[in-house]
Amino acid sequence: MMKCMLLAAVPISFCSLAGAAEGLGCASGKAPFAIAIHGGLGETQYSSEVQSKRRALILDVLRDAQHSLAAGARAIDAVSSSRARLEGSGLFNAGKGAVSNSAGEVTLDASIMDGLDRTTGAVANFKSVKNPILAARLALSAGNRFFVGPDGENFAANIEHVPKSYFVHVEERPQPKPTQSGTIGAVVLDRCGNLAAGTSTGGYNEKPVGRVGDSPIIGAATFAANGVVAISTTGEGEYFIRTSAAHDLYAQMKYGKKSVEAAAKDVIVNQVAKLGGQGGVIALDAKGHFAVVFRKSQGGLLRGIAKKNDIKVGVFESMESVK
Numbered sequence: 001m002m003k004c005m006l007l008a009a010v011p012i013s014f015c016s017l018a019g020a021a022e023g024l025g026c027a028s029g030k031a032p033f034a035i036a037i038h039g040g041l042g043e044t045q046y047s048s049e050v051q052s053k054r055r056a057l058i059l060d061v062l063r064d065a066q067h068s069l070a071a072g073a074r075a076i077d078a079v080s081s082s083r084a085r086l087e088g089s090g091l092f093n094a095g096k097g098a099v100s101n102s103a104g105e106v107t108l109d110a111s112i113m114d115g116l117d118r119t120t121g122a123v124a125n126f127k128s129v130k131n132p133i134l135a136a137r138l139a140l141s142a143g144n145r146f147f148v149g150p151d152g153e154n155f156a157a158n159i160e161h162v163p164k165s166y167f168v169h170v171e172e173r174p175q176p177k178p179t180q181s182g183t184i185g186a187v188v189l190d191r192c193g194n195l196a197a198g199t200s201t202g203g204y205n206e207k208p209v210g211r212v213g214d215s216p217i218i219g220a221a222t223f224a225a226n227g228v229v230a231i232s233t234t235g236e237g238e239y240f241i242r243t244s245a246a247h248d249l250y251a252q253m254k255y256g257k258k259s260v261e262a263a264a265k266d267v268i269v270n271q272v273a274k275l276g277g278q279g280g281v282i283a284l285d286a287k288g289h290f291a292v293v294f295r296k297s298q299g300g301l302l303r304g305i306a307k308k309n310d311i312k313v314g315v316f317e318s319m320e321s322v323k
């Protein structure tokens with residue numbers, strides 16, 4: 001209730017973003033809906049207890065999204081609501097659980113893209129919004145904006161802000177490591193055949209003050225175009241920026257007529273890795289084919305996918321079906 005009141009002044013219904021099957025627009029659509037979520041590279045940096053919690057939450061979010069999408073939820077809404085839950089958990093490097101920079105401050109980056117009309121929204125270096133994904137969604141509604149830093153954060157005055165104490169402190173982290181990173185992302189195909197994608201992160205810990213990675217950059221970490229593909233990446237953002245990774249993957253499919261698997265492999269193996277970068281990508285094509293590619297040396301990539309009658313989850317190469 002509080003959340004709805006706080007968001008009452010914004011032009012789209014954020015109350016529905018946190019709910020399951022509201023904002024239905026695709027109930028009569030026939031496309032083979034699907035949602036895939038990733039929790040970032042480096043799963044084995046966490047204790048087994050935390051890994052179990054992360055897996056359980058991913059599954060829970062996928063089950064909810066499966067119901068919403070079956071009921072006709074739009075892809076862009078499923079991207080927002082699934083990521084908002086992960087951001088609020090403190091279990092992922094995004095939102096509440098975001099790592100801090102070299103000055104000990106949490107800074108948040110996020111982006112979202114609707115493949116229906118190629119609208120986009122992004123935020124970077126935000127310090128107090130509770131859900132960067134909701135801020136990115138608001139930026140989309142505000143006219144495809146990219147808002148940056150404390151001045152940019154003022155635009156999101158109508159969504160919930162939190163004090164510094166809200167964020168999980170490093171000493172409370174399950175296994176503090178010098179190079180903690182990770183990101184969350186979602187790619188969705190709804191029953192109308194619309195594709196949407198989003199990515200959200202705290203970057204990597206001890207990152208230089210003011211550094212922004214690929215996650216808020218459309219075409220680097222995030223891209224979606226109806227009829228082709230929805231994409232979200234994770235890894236060393238500088239390399240994804242240098243290769244325009246998400247847009248390159250899209251272009252290989254659109255103009256080079258490659259499959260989603262072949263295009264994803266090319267971007268990670270022949271481009272990001274060839275420059276010396278570590279990373280991974282999840283991508284969903286317009287027919288619901290899912291591709292995941294990542295460097296195996298990076299401690300796995302937690303991800304899951306839900307379709308009409310199936311949910312699968314995996315960390316390393318294989319993915320297992322879950323009841």
Ligand code: ASP
Binds near residue numbers: 236237
């Ligand atoms: N891509 C993110 C960044 O460079 C970090 C990550 O995905 O691990 O900010």
